[in-house]
Amino acid sequence: MVTVQRWSGRETRLLREALRMSLRDFAAYLGVSDRAVSKWEAGGASYRPRGESQAVLDTALARASNEARARFAEAAGMNGSDPPVAAGIGVDSHKFLPVFIGVERAHRLLALMPPGTVQGWLESSAAQVDHPDARKCTLHVFGCGVAVFHLVQPHEPSSLTELAVWRYRSYATDLPWARGKIRDLLDEDHSRVPHPEYVLSLYWLTSSPWTRREYDTALRLLSTPSVLVDRGAAGGPAPLDGSVEESLLATGFDHPDIVSFGVRGVSTGYAGWSGVAYASLSRERSLSIDELVTCELTVQALWCFTRHIQQMVEEGQDPSMPEQYGWRFLRAAYSRLTTARAQETAQHVLMREAIMKTSGLAERLRAAQDALRESAG
Numbered sequence: 001m002v003t004v005q006r007w008s009g010r011e012t013r014l015l016r017e018a019l020r021m022s023l024r025d026f027a028a029y030l031g032v033s034d035r036a037v038s039k040w041e042a043g044g045a046s047y048r049p050r051g052e053s054q055a056v057l058d059t060a061l062a063r064a065s066n067e068a069r070a071r072f073a074e075a076a077g078m079n080g081s082d083p084p085v086a087a088g089i090g091v092d093s094h095k096f097l098p099v100f101i102g103v104e105r106a107h108r109l110l111a112l113m114p115p116g117t118v119q120g121w122l123e124s125s126a127a128q129v130d131h132p133d134a135r136k137c138t139l140h141v142f143g144c145g146v147a148v149f150h151l152v153q154p155h156e157p158s159s160l161t162e163l164a165v166w167r168y169r170s171y172a173t174d175l176p177w178a179r180g181k182i183r184d185l186l187d188e189d190h191s192r193v194p195h196p197e198y199v200l201s202l203y204w205l206t207s208s209p210w211t212r213r214e215y216d217t218a219l220r221l222l223s224t225p226s227v228l229v230d231r232g233a234a235g236g237p238a239p240l241d242g243s244v245e246e247s248l249l250a251t252g253f254d255h256p257d258i259v260s261f262g263v264r265g266v267s268t269g270y271a272g273w274s275g276v277a278y279a280s281l282s283r284e285r286s287l288s289i290d291e292l293v294t295c296e297l298t299v300q301a302l303w304c305f306t307r308h309i310q311q312m313v314e315e316g317q318d319p320s321m322p323e324q325y326g327w328r329f330l331r332a333a334y335s336r337l338t339t340a341r342a343q344e345t346a347q348h349v350l351m352r353e354a355i356m357k358t359s360g361l362a363e364r365l366r367a368a369q370d371a372l373r374e375s376a377g
Contacts, residue, residue, distance in 0.1 A: 007057045009043035010252040017260050018072035030056050044251040074264035090207035095151040097178045098304035099196040103145040144325045146301040149178050161239045164225035168237035171199050201275035204289050214249045222277035223270040224255050261354035263347050271354040287347050306364040318375040327372040334365040
């Protein structure tokens with residue numbers, strides 16, 4: 001039987017996540033206010049709810065399903081083996097830079113690339129390109145008009161803060177580099193080439209110096225690195241004092257937009273708006289990096305596609321796409337990305353659901369589908 005000697009804000013958050021509940025639903029489940037739960041969780045490991053609230057949380061844990069209790073125990077470090085501890089941090093950074101180039105341009109590039117893959121609804125091809133700082137850089141071109149650069153850059157930072165600062169500073173060179181590369185490939189005037197809008201990061205943790213309690217918090221920070229960086233500094237993104245990272249690792253860190261998709265004893269995984277962090281505890285049973293990358297490529301390509309439709313609507317245009325990439329294409333994409341498949345593992349479903357939720361893609365697909373259908377009359 002899983003029990004908690006004394007509840008803190010950290011255990012409260014872990015129980016809510018184990019129950020797969022939003023903050024509002026969890027508050028209703030406990031019979032307390034949203035504000036109370038938010039206060040508890042914001043206090044982290046140093047905050048102790050009052051006696052009657054401790055009893056309410058005891059009851060909620062006792063009423064939880066076996067699966068939910070197991071998830072809670074794993075996240076709280078009550079069972080299982082410790083993650084392997086190394087001398088330093090090892091991370092493989094995977095960056096995704098999407099840009100909408102249009103269907104005509106995309107098919108022009110596809111004609112020059114090796115034969116790609118056709119999944120019935122999503123045609124794509126890939127080719128290696130040179131990048132000055134990446135171990136590997138792959139350009140993925142999708143028939144719907146999106147190009148996505150995938151950069152792989154291994155790092156051994158001295159701290160999470162150092163990695164976070166590198167992430168933001170490198171954006172300043174990666175985005176114009178991607179635009180220049182597209183310009184060269186299309187052989188077009190620079191002014192006509194669209195701008196990539198943002199970079200999404202996927203971090204695959206290969207080694208770490210953290211204890212079990214710090215390990216979970218570190219993965220959360222990897223998925224939401226902005227809390228370690230002063231992005232408004234005069235000279236560009238700058239590190240916050242090292243005590244910030246130390247304090248967060250000691251007391252715990254949470255953010256309402258972070259979604260867990262790890263599996264007890266197998267992996268630790270978190271998805272946030274700005275990125276995904278994943279660590280394999282059992283290579284034979286966990287997700288592979290290829291599975292994570294494939295999911296992100298699909299999500300980022302469709303996010304970029306629907307973003308272009310949104311921009312046309314906001315500019316007062318009637319959005320239009322070739323028929324094969326019209327509202328029926330988006331309806332198929334929505335179904336494939338929100339419905340579990342017979343061949344999918346439970347881990348794959350959890351990963352896809354977490355990435356879909358934090359990216360907001362499901363809502364974008366519905367909105368873009370409606371806009372194209374209305375425009376088609």
